[in-house]
Amino acid sequence: MMSYRFGRQEVDDPVVNQLPPIGGGWEAGAIAGYHFVHAGSIPWRWRVGVSATTAISGDATGGHVTPYTSFWMPLSRTVFVGVGAGVTWSTASFMAQRFSVTPADSAASGLPVYTAGAGMRQVYAWPAVIVRVSERWFAGAGAFYQRLTGDAADSPIVTERGNPNQWTVGAGLGYAWE
Numbered sequence: 001m002m003s004y005r006f007g008r009q010e011v012d013d014p015v016v017n018q019l020p021p022i023g024g025g026w027e028a029g030a031i032a033g034y035h036f037v038h039a040g041s042i043p044w045r046w047r048v049g050v051s052a053t054t055a056i057s058g059d060a061t062g063g064h065v066t067p068y069t070s071f072w073m074p075l076s077r078t079v080f081v082g083v084g085a086g087v088t089w090s091t092a093s094f095m096a097q098r099f100s101v102t103p104a105d106s107a108a109s110g111l112p113v114y115t116a117g118a119g120m121r122q123v124y125a126w127p128a129v130i131v132r133v134s135e136r137w138f139a140g141a142g143a144f145y146q147r148l149t150g151d152a153a154d155s156p157i158v159t160e161r162g163n164p165n166q167w168t169v170g171a172g173l174g175y176a177w178e
Contacts, residue, residue, distance in 0.1 A: 002028045003053065005060040008098070016161050018109035022097060025058025044073040055094075062094025064121075078132040082142075085125040090152075092118040099155035111160060116151035123147050130174075141171040 009021035033049020047070045054063035068086030075081055099116035106113045128142030147153075148164040158164055 001031050001051065001053065002026060005055070005058075007059055013161050015109050015111065016157060019101070019105050019111075019157070023059035025060025026056050027053040027060050027064075028056045029053030029063075042073065044071065046071050059097075061097050062091035064091070064094065065089045080130045080132075082128045082130075083126065084128075085123070087120060088122045088124075089119065090121040092116075095119070095121065095151055099152050099157060101156055111156040114154075114156050116155055119150040121152045122149060136176050138174040138176065139171070140174065142169070144168040144170075 003026070005025055005027055007022040007024040008016075008019070009023070011017050029052045031049055031051045033047055036046045038044045038046075048068070050065065050067045052063065052065045055061045066086050066088045068084060070082060070084035072080055072082040095116040095118060099114070101109070101111045101114040103113050105111065124144060124146040126142055126144045128140060130138055130140040133139050144167070146166040146168075148158055148166070152158065153164040
């Protein structure tokens with residue numbers, strides 16, 4: 001797997017904006033898991049797995065291990081609902097880059113000096129719904145809740161200027177080819 005890790009620059013918060021910018025970069029890794037399909041009268045699906053990634057280019061640094069699970073069930077022939085959850089452990093280099101405040105950063109921003117180390121960075125959960133609009137078209141919507149934990153949650157970037165609770169919502173359309 002490959003993913004792009006966005007950086008931190010020109011943020012809206014004037015204090016955090018005083019911290020050095022972090023550019024984006026690519027991460028690569030692998031996913032392993034198990035996928036069970038119950039083919040009975042109600043064909044539900046359950047997945048469990050783990051992903052592991054490490055920085056390979058740009059300003060991305062460190063690595064992550066994320067065990068996760070998800071469950072999907074049809075409510076009808078056209079409506080499917082899913083839920084999922086996971087946790088992410090991150091290396092010291094990633095945590096230091098994103099959540100530490102060096103003495104120079106402290107002097108520029110006024111935030112207290114803080115050193116973040118490796119550990120559990122987040123827990124997350126999501127619900128989603130997919131609706132079959134026609135034979136090949138689907139519409140979907142979902143929400144992603146993330147709770148920063150450990151050294152990430154204790155960082156003054158989070159405690160003084162942010163929030164350990166993060167929400168992302170989205171919707172989209174999809175087309176299925178044969």
